[in-house]
Amino acid sequence: MIEVHELTKRYGRPGRGRLAVDRLGFGVKAGRVTGFLGPNGAGKSTTLRLILGLNEPTSGTATVGGRRFRELPRGLRHVGALLDAHDVHGGRTAEAQLAALARGNGIPRRRVGEVLDEVGLAEAGRRRIGGYSLGMRQRLGIAAALLGDPPVLLFDEPVNGLDPEGVLWARGLFRRLAAEGRTVFVSSHLMSEMEHTADDLVVIGRGRLVAAESVADFAARGTRRSVTVRTADPAGAPALAAALRAEGATVRTETAGTEIAGTETPGTETPGTETAGAVLVVTGADAARIGVLAFRHGVPLAELTPNASSLEEAFLELTADTVEYR
Numbered sequence: 001m002i003e004v005h006e007l008t009k010r011y012g013r014p015g016r017g018r019l020a021v022d023r024l025g026f027g028v029k030a031g032r033v034t035g036f037l038g039p040n041g042a043g044k045s046t047t048l049r050l051i052l053g054l055n056e057p058t059s060g061t062a063t064v065g066g067r068r069f070r071e072l073p074r075g076l077r078h079v080g081a082l083l084d085a086h087d088v089h090g091g092r093t094a095e096a097q098l099a100a101l102a103r104g105n106g107i108p109r110r111r112v113g114e115v116l117d118e119v120g121l122a123e124a125g126r127r128r129i130g131g132y133s134l135g136m137r138q139r140l141g142i143a144a145a146l147l148g149d150p151p152v153l154l155f156d157e158p159v160n161g162l163d164p165e166g167v168l169w170a171r172g173l174f175r176r177l178a179a180e181g182r183t184v185f186v187s188s189h190l191m192s193e194m195e196h197t198a199d200d201l202v203v204i205g206r207g208r209l210v211a212a213e214s215v216a217d218f219a220a221r222g223t224r225r226s227v228t229v230r231t232a233d234p235a236g237a238p239a240l241a242a243a244l245r246a247e248g249a250t251v252r253t254e255t256a257g258t259e260i261a262g263t264e265t266p267g268t269e270t271p272g273t274e275t276a277g278a279v280l281v282v283t284g285a286d287a288a289r290i291g292v293l294a295f296r297h298g299v300p301l302a303e304l305t306p307n308a309s310s311l312e313e314a315f316l317e318l319t320a321d322t323v324e325y326r
Contacts, residue, residue, distance in 0.1 A: 205322020
């Protein structure tokens with residue numbers, strides 16, 4: 001388990017430096033995949049480095065299994081981490097890189113071959129890392145994290161550079177590791193990936209905690225939920241869309257599941273082409289109000305379905321005030 005309590009990190013002189021992490025507190029449970037989210041500059045990478053003892057906190061504590069990482073002998077047996085896939089010696093082979101880590105942590109040499117095989121690099125193990133693609137480097141970083149068979153694993157943007165098959169593989173790996181009772185902490189900007197992978201979320205903004213809860217609970221906190229509207233008479237779709245926009249709603253028009261009009265905001269919308277089979281996806285008006293407007297304009301409806309907030313929608317809404325780089 002990972003526990004962070006009142007963790008603070010300030011760079012520069014007191015009173016004038018940059019506050020990267022501000023009295024942050026959360027816990028990461030064993031047996032679950034926990035996603036770590038936040039806008040750019042939120043302090044995610046700094047937090048991970050503080051947990052791993054790579055940076056010294058200004059105040060507060062970060063512990064793994066009740067102890068600071070620096071106090072753990074042979075660290076890779078306790079915590080495996082991928083922070084930067086490029087942080088390796090390009091002149092070494094993958095086998096040599098992992099063998100050096102194994103020797104320094106008292107890990108049997110056979111584990112090198114085992115983890116290379118597990119991440120799909122068995123045939124590339126004797127190639128120099130400098131010739132690896134980003135996706136191959138990510139797989140090598142994951143292999144290094146797995147080398148000591150640790151109970152706690154931290155990954156910073158682990159699927160960057162992976163192809164779709166690789167993303168699917170990584171998702172399954174993280175789920176399996178959690179099912180084995182390990183603590184799995186994954187930082188990512190990919191909301192769709194977190195929806196498919198994570199059980200819980202820790203969300204921060206400007207170094208402060210925004211939320212620490214299950215994925216479902218966080219997504220449910222989003223208030224700008226959409227409604228899917230299908231008209232029984234396609235000719236009525238333009239009139240209904242215009243009426244909704246006039247009331248300040250955002251309307252996106254789709255046909256057979258494919259968007260044919262851009263996402264509009266009031267006053268800046270680009271008129272869509274409502275055609276046979278068109279579906280309106282409305283944000284900013286609830287189903288009851290849409291039904292009233294449809295009745296008022298004589299537009300019969302074939303579907304009126306409120307949609308649950310997506311993780312991405314909830315994230316954008318709940319972190320809007322903490323975005324540093326717009």
